[in-house]
Amino acid sequence: MGKRNNSQRKENVESPRKEISENEACNMTEKEFRVMVMEFIHRMDEKINNLCKNQEEMKSDIATIKNTMESFNSRLQEAEDRISELEDQVQKQAQAEQQLEKKIKKQEESLRELRDNMKRSCGQRTITFSGNRIAGGSDAEEGEWPWQASLQQNSVHRCGATLISNHWLVTAAHCFIRDNDPKKWNVSFGLLLSDPKTQRNIKNIIIHEDYHYPAHENDIAIVNLSSPVLYTSNIRRACLPEANYTFPPNSDVVVTGWGTSKTDGTIPNILQKATVKIIDNKTCNKEEIYSGVITPGMLCAGFLKGKVDACQGDSGGPLVKTDHKGIWFLVGIVSWGDECALPNKPGVYTRVAYYRDWIMAKTGL
Numbered sequence: 162m163g164k165r166n167n168s169q170r171k172e173n174v175e176s177p178r179k180e181i182s183e184n185e186a187c188n189m190t191e192k193e194f195r196v197m198v199m200e201f202i203h204r205m206d207e208k209i210n211n212l213c214k215n216q217e218e219m220k221s222d223i224a225t226i227k228n229t230m231e232s233f234n235s236r237l238q239e240a241e242d243r244i245s246e247l248e249d250q251v252q253k254q255a256q257a258e259q260q261l262e263k264k265i266k267k268q269e270e271s272l273r274e275l276r277d278n279m280k281r282s283c284g285q286r287t288i289t290f291s292g293n294r295i296a297g298g299s300d301a302e303e304g305e306w307p308w309q310a311s312l313q314q315n316s317v318h319r320c321g322a323t324l325i326s327n328h329w330l331v332t333a334a335h336c337f338i339r340d341n342d343p344k345k346w347n348v349s350f351g352l353l354l355s356d357p358k359t360q361r362n363i364k365n366i367i368i369h370e371d372y373h374y375p376a377h378e379n380d381i382a383i384v385n386l387s388s389p390v391l392y393t394s395n396i397r398r399a400c401l402p403e404a405n406y407t408f409p410p411n412s413d414v415v416v417t418g419w420g421t422s423k424t425d426g427t428i429p430n431i432l433q434k435a436t437v438k439i440i441d442n443k444t445c446n447k448e449e450i451y452s453g454v455i456t457p458g459m460l461c462a463g464f465l466k467g468k469v470d471a472c473q474g475d476s477g478g479p480l481v482k483t484d485h486k487g488i489w490f491l492v493g494i495v496s497w498g499d500e501c502a503l504p505n506k507p508g509v510y511t512r513v514a515y516y517r518d519w520i521m522a523k524t525g526l
Contacts, residue, residue, distance in 0.1 A: 284400035307397035321478025332477030404517035420475030463507030
């Protein structure tokens, strides 16, 4: 019996969580009671330690969360600052774009004004000498005919040409019947062939599609310079007439060039000029003159008595007329004729107004 009771007590000590009745508590020895209390205290200590440990872990977790929040807030502030900087940059960029737009508008206005000035400045010259009555002509003055150019093949004068913009010349198609390779041609500007003031290579030669040598119809070509020329007092462009413009018969016009003074003559070094008169096509088509071969795209100018005329080497050069404001317009292009300055054989020119739309289509001018 005693052994069984001791064993039971031992089980009760080892399992303190089991509730102890009052009788069992009364039957416990002091030693057993102390053991039970110590175990209880030990368990309480463990629980307290666990609670403290959990509390420390919670504190650590809270500190981690706090640090994370501080880091997040710091990054959020950085993001807000960055957004503010970007907004400032966007605003500054918008202001810069507005200023740039204003500058572009001013430049566009200046460009339009420059273009308008260039349009208005065509046909103007600083020298105002008048031509005499280049067969039968006289020497020109420096800057008197600033749109006159010399078309040269391998640096030898072959034809005249007229500057109509800082990129383009107009001339006669027949100048290129033997060779239309731009690389073999160049252009010079200036009063003297021996002392050109400006020279340019040629980028492209555009001959009228319906020109067929030896016929004289559509005897017109345009020449694109390799680089633009700068306008000076001695280099200017001639004005182009509108397509519907007609120059009255018997009007004074001036022809210029480095052509010979007579058939098979020598080419002069100095530019020649001569004043002639426009002859209406009906007169020019009379049987004793050119017997009906003058077409609407052609124009006659000269004197029926002869003596003054364009001649060999003048081909492609300008026939110009001034308006009441002193602006010079390109009336014709030296094209053909029977020899030079013969009676009833005036010079025949390509009528520029007739080909105005063609010039526009090819050059945009």
